[in-house]
Amino acid sequence: MRAMVLTAPNTPFQMRDFADPVAGQGEVVAKVLACGAGLTIQHLRAGRLKVDYPRIIGHEITAEIVEVGENVSNLKIGDGVTAYYYLTCGSCRWCKADRETLCENLTGNVGRDVDGGYAEFIKLPANSFIKLPEGLDYKAHPAEVGVVTDAVATPLKLINRSRIKPGETVAVIGAGGGLGLNMVAVAAWAKADIIAVDVRPEKFAACYEAGAQLSLDASDGDLTAALLDSTDGQGADVIIDFVADKKTLEASVQALGKGGRLAILGGGGLPNNFPILGNWIKNGEREILGSRYATRREVGHALDLVANGELWPIVTETCRLEEAEELHKRLEDGLVTGRAAIRVG
Numbered sequence: 356m357r358a359m360v361l362t363a364p365n366t367p368f369q370m371r372d373f374a375d376p377v378a379g380q381g382e383v384v385a386k387v388l389a390c391g392a393g394l395t396i397q398h399l400r401a402g403r404l405k406v407d408y409p410r411i412i413g414h415e416i417t418a419e420i421v422e423v424g425e426n427v428s429n430l431k432i433g434d435g436v437t438a439y440y441y442l443t444c445g446s447c448r449w450c451k452a453d454r455e456t457l458c459e460n461l462t463g464n465v466g467r468d469v470d471g472g473y474a475e476f477i478k479l480p481a482n483s484f485i486k487l488p489e490g491l492d493y494k495a496h497p498a499e500v501g502v503v504t505d506a507v508a509t510p511l512k513l514i515n516r517s518r519i520k521p522g523e524t525v526a527v528i529g530a531g532g533g534l535g536l537n538m539v540a541v542a543a544w545a546k547a548d549i550i551a552v553d554v555r556p557e558k559f560a561a562c563y564e565a566g567a568q569l570s571l572d573a574s575d576g577d578l579t580a581a582l583l584d585s586t587d588g589q590g591a592d593v594i595i596d597f598v599a600d601k602k603t604l605e606a607s608v609q610a611l612g613k614g615g616r617l618a619i620l621g622g623g624g625l626p627n628n629f630p631i632l633g634n635w636i637k638n639g640e641r642e643i644l645g646s647r648y649a650t651r652r653e654v655g656h657a658l659d660l661v662a663n664g665e666l667w668p669i670v671t672e673t674c675r676l677e678e679a680e681e682l683h684k685r686l687e688d689g690l691v692t693g694r695a696a697i698r699v700g
């Protein structure tokens with residue numbers, strides 16, 4: 356099979372021929388039709404996240420089962436599938452409680468610790484594949500269906516986790532990115548009033564199209580004041596921070612209203628002077644939430660919502676597998692609005 360492979364940190368992808376994968380016991384091989392190209396995997400390409408080389412990256416796949424190993428009963432040849440990003444044990448207390456992102460025996464991620472979707476075929480343990488629902492025309496829309504497992508499921512989890520209600524004001528920081536733009540769309544589906552925050556105003560047209568009511572350029576002036584201004588001084592009900600650096604977290608804390616929920620994804624951790632005061636949390640009954648990826652149940656829910664037409668994933672551009680290097684250069688430079696995807700099969 357052909358695959359775009361990483362051979363060292365921050366070096367270009369190389370197109371190479373590999374032997375086709377063969378399904379061992381408990382494993383399944385699928386033919387890849389498309390694979391999402393997001394910032395998480397660009398961190399791998401850039402060498403900011405560690406992997407063992409050579410490695411084939413990519414986890415937001417649409418694929419079709421072509422071989423089923425021994426002791427696999429839940430999948431058959433011809434099934435349309437996507438992948439669950441985390442490699443979980445399925446048996447610890449967190450996995451059993453539908454909170455697999457906290458798995459005690461996590462062994463890594465698809466496309467990071469095992470080879471992923473920038474290839475013609477992908478081999479994974481059977482339980483890493485999620486069967487696509489009937490009625491989801493994945494052959495007609497492989498790029499859109501592929502990104503549901505992360506770019507739609509992660510926002511859907513945030514709707515649940517931060518308990519977003521119709522009419523609440525939700526500020527999305529990093530709204531022009533792949534997760535951010537889909538977050539705007541999912542929050543619009545949840546009937547929230549959305550403030551799109553980004554440092555690249557050329558991405559705001561896409562944010563409005565996805566359902567935002569207002570946009571704020573975080574590179575221009577005081578973000579805290581702008582957020583307070585746009586909420587009549589009340590602060591936002593919910594702030595979802597996909598950037599989570601010192602500047603955005605400090606603004607988020609100062610512009611989170613009473614009863615507000617701040618959800619933190621991404622970022623390299625809290626700055627030392629993260630100004631959280633006990634009284635600020637207590638008196639305003641505010642909540643600060645960590646959130647990572649989504650549960651299997653949430654991925655399934657996201658796929659069902661897409662299958663029945665309630666939600667549609669936003670993929671802003673696609674390219675061929677051999678064009679991955681060029682696309683990733685633009686991802687690194689922040690030039691891709693929303694989520695891109697690679698067409699493979």
Ligand SMILES: [Zn+2]
Nearest residue numbers: 444447450458
């Ligand atoms: Zn587990």
